[in-house]
Amino acid sequence: MNPLPPDDLQISSVPAADRAAALDLAFSHLDGDESQRQVESIMADTAVGRLALDGLFGAYRDGRLIGALFAQLQAGRAATLWLPRAASPGRQPGDSASNGSHPRADARGSPDDRLLDAACDWFQRSGVRIAQVLLESASPAEEELLSRWNFSYLADLLYLVSLKEQFPASQPVAPLDFEPYCEANHERLARVVDATYAGTRDCPAINGVRHIDDVLAGYRATGEFDPRRWLLARQAGRDVGCLLLADHPQHENLELVYMGVMAAERGHGWGMHLARHAQWMARQAGRPRLVLAVDAANEPAIAAYAAAGFQAWDRRRVYLRVFS
8 A cells, every 4th residue: 555645634444433434435326225225234244244344445534534445355366346435425436536647656646546545455465366346337537547446347247137937837858967066076167167268258358367266266155055056067978068056045036156058069059958947946946036147248148048038137337457
């Protein structure tokens, strides 16, 4: 982190007494109900030890909280960052930024830049490999701020949902066999997942950035992990792909975390069989919804999901920084 500049702006981890106010500020860009739900969820997870607030940073002037940023470490050397928010009504991140030079060249950087400096420094010290920012849309000032801190546009994500009305009423008949995950087949699953990334259209820019074990750790930390919902897909005795699902009982959702078909096995309709099997598993789990996220540029996958009855319900732009 930069040394403290010779003004009265101070950046620090937010002390316990200020956490509620800092979180309110960090999520003040959301509408009232959504902001309240987000803050209450974070505070509840913190209270029971599921979440630490080491990544909650505050900008203080004359002892008064004037800006806040929330960042969260995730499994698999990944992190998520929410853009800094200021107490000034209506100001967007980046509006107070100075010239377009790298903020480390300006010891009196803006509160936004100083908060991002603290977060990125924390990521590096924590061994983070990739950090993402998800936005509904980005203003020119936000785009400039992200660029200064080496966050590049990665993709637009479509969030899709299949309701129980689209689930098969009985187990689909398919030419695929499904083998649940266990420690004995971990290396096989890792090889299959890695092989499905060859020629992928789903966020191809991050292919190979992390070790496959980090990728699997990230998948495993999504929702509630059950090895019976991590499946190797096999056809005529050979591995052809995988299907990884996670449960979110608090939202009554089953999530299709990842599914893929190995490059040499594409073109046989296995993707549709995987999607239908995922829907069947959602029915078996008693969940009324099956949700997933997909790169909006991945037209073949989107077509397969649409044919299986999935519909889009949200969209986000993803910005990514890769740390060395």
